[in-house]
Amino acid sequence: xxxxxxxxxxxxxxxxxxxxxxxxxxxxxxxxxxxxxxxxxxxxxxxxxxxxxxxxxxxxxxxxxxxxxxxxxxxxxxxxxxxxxxxxxxxxxxxxxxxxxxxxxxxxxxxxxxxxxxxxxxxxxxxxxxxxxxxxxxxxxxxxxxxxxxxxxxxxxxxxxxxxxxxxxxxxxxxxxxxxxxxxxxxxxxxxxxxxxxxxxxxxxxxxxxxxxxxxxxxxxxxxxxxxxxxxxxxxxxxxxxxxxxxxxxxxxxxxxxxxxxxxxxxxxxxxxxxxxxxxxxxxxxxxxxxxxxxxxxxxxxxxxxx
Amino acid sequence: xxxxxxxxxxxxxxxxxxxxxxxxxxxxxxxxxxxxxxxxxxxxxxxxxxxxxxxxxxxxxxxxxxxxxxxxxxxxxxxxxxxxxxxxxxxxxxxxxxxxxxxxxxxxxxxxxxxxxxxxxxxxxxxxxxxxxxxxxxxxxxxxxxxxxxxxxxxxxxxxxxxxxxxxxxxxxxxxxxxxxxx
Numbered sequence: 001x002x003x004x005x006x007x008x009x010x011x012x013x014x015x016x017x018x019x020x021x022x023x024x025x026x027x028x029x030x031x032x033x034x035x036x037x038x039x040x041x042x043x044x045x046x047x048x049x050x051x052x053x054x055x056x057x058x059x060x061x062x063x064x065x066x067x068x069x070x071x072x073x074x075x076x077x078x079x080x081x082x083x084x085x086x087x088x089x090x091x092x093x094x095x096x097x098x099x100x101x102x103x104x105x106x107x108x109x110x111x112x113x114x115x116x117x118x119x120x121x122x123x124x125x126x127x128x129x130x131x132x133x134x135x136x137x138x139x140x141x142x143x144x145x146x147x148x149x150x151x152x153x154x155x156x157x158x159x160x161x162x163x164x165x166x167x168x169x170x171x172x173x174x175x176x177x178x179x180x181x182x183x184x185x186x187x188x189x190x191x192x193x194x195x196x197x198x199x200x201x202x203x204x205x206x207x208x209x210x211x212x213x214x215x216x217x218x219x220x221x222x223x224x225x226x227x228x229x230x231x232x233x234x235x236x237x238x239x240x241x242x243x244x245x246x247x248x249x250x251x252x253x254x255x256x257x258x259x260x261x262x263x264x265x266x267x268x269x270x271x272x273x274x275x276x277x278x279x280x281x282x283x284x285x286x287x288x289x290x291x292x293x294x295x296x297x298x299x300x301x302x303x304x305x306x307x
Numbered sequence: 308x309x310x311x312x313x314x315x316x317x318x319x320x321x322x323x324x325x326x327x328x329x330x331x332x333x334x335x336x337x338x339x340x341x342x343x344x345x346x347x348x349x350x351x352x353x354x355x356x357x358x359x360x361x362x363x364x365x366x367x368x369x370x371x372x373x374x375x376x377x378x379x380x381x382x383x384x385x386x387x388x389x390x391x392x393x394x395x396x397x398x399x400x401x402x403x404x405x406x407x408x409x410x411x412x413x414x415x416x417x418x419x420x421x422x423x424x425x426x427x428x429x430x431x432x433x434x435x436x437x438x439x440x441x442x443x444x445x446x447x448x449x450x451x452x453x454x455x456x457x458x459x460x461x462x463x464x465x466x467x468x469x470x471x472x473x474x475x476x477x478x479x480x481x482x483x484x485x486x487x488x489x490x
Contacts, residue, residue, distance in 0.1 A: 083426065087433025094345055095440035097338070097448075137432070242443065 060164035142247030145237030167267030342445035
């Protein structure tokens with residue numbers, strides 16, 4: 001458990017460092033190209049890019065949980081609105097010896113749940129409306145036990161930073177890709193005036209870089225959020241409730257449900273207890289599988305049943 | 308000369324081990340105390356719920372007076388109890404009389420359907436499972452502390468620092484598994 005915490009902190013630092021180097025490098029290259037090989041312009045662009053990346057990192061550390069919660073359209077619920085959920089969360093928090101996380105509900109029919117925050121003192125657990133309706137108390141305790149283990153092991157820190165940092169890189173990439181399409185046309189006009197295809201070449205290069213970016217980022221997420229931690233959270237969650245069949249039954253219900261999730265997206269998919277899908281039907285779309293961070297749910301059920 | 312250094316080195320290692328173990332014992336003792344106060348908080352929440360619960364049942368089943376007195380008496384005893392053993396015994400008594408109260412409530416459909424009673428029942432179930440979890444956490448901590456105090460060589464450090472083994476908080480379990488308490 002303590003080594004898991006240490007490993008997660010190390011990985012978070014590595015991800016942030018990676019993001020700094022990555023954006024710094026891109027910035028430097030862009031600067032060099034824009035400044036036509038001028039080292040000063042390249043350096044200035046590098047510094048600006050680093051500042052942006054550092055700001056982004058700090059932001060995702062400090063406010064990442066709020067961004068993730070808002071991206072999932074999660075709503076804070078009071079004890080009076082959801083007494084059962086609040087009671088279960090508080091009970092499991094006591095079992096783990098942790099402060100009680102904030103409790104959120106996501107207005108989705110598909111049963112799912114996630115935890116976010118930077119440490120157990122600043123943590124939140126969100127479950128979907130569908131999960132609340134579908135699960136009995138014992139199954140709900142199983143799911144919350146799984147999430148509480150993520151909180152205790154600091155998986156939430158790494159997961160949240162990955163979601164917001166990598167998510168924002170994906171966002172910027174998409175933005176630039178669009179800019180490339182539009183800008184490409186405008187540059188075409190500019191070419192007549194300036195007579196140089198350089199501007200276009202720069203953007204073409206950026207476009208190519210971004211084209212190989214998406215699968216690369218997917219790989220980063222996969223590497224960071226190893227499948228082992230889901231098995232680990234299952235096992236530790238079962239230890240908290242001392243009742244593995246609770247979580248096993250919950251996972252069975254989740255596996256049997258094929259309702260698509262509207263708020264599912266590739267930046268936050270790794271946070272949920274089960275891989276969310278935007279497309280109805282049993283299988284996830286191939287593009288979603290590219291970002292697949294979860295072990296097969298049948299394996300998880302089997303392991304829990306063998307406990 | 309070399310022998311001297313070896314002796315100094317061993318002494319330093321022993322001292323280091325002593326400090327490390329002592330700190331671990333202190334940490335575990337503090338955690339045990341915190342865990343115990345958590346149990347206390349949850350037990351008190353249950354005491355606070357009981358008068359409301361009794362009132363709500365009374366409204367529909369006024370003639371079950373004996374039962375109400377039983378619960379009230381058990382609650383007073385539990386509140387007065389001190390020490391881990393006494394507390395556990397009194398809580399067992401209270402849990403049993405509460406189960407009887409809720410079993411009787413089953414016979415009154417109007418009561419079972421009342422919103423107020425349902426809310427109280429959810430609160431009671433929640434509190435009972437919190438007590439169970441607090442107890443689980445407390446006992447785990449006590450086990451870690453007692454193991455350290457009783458095993459060698461940490462028992463020497465524990466003896467020097469006057470660390471005492473703690474008592475487990477044992478209550479009879481209402482068929483653990485589904486924590487949804489079967490009254």
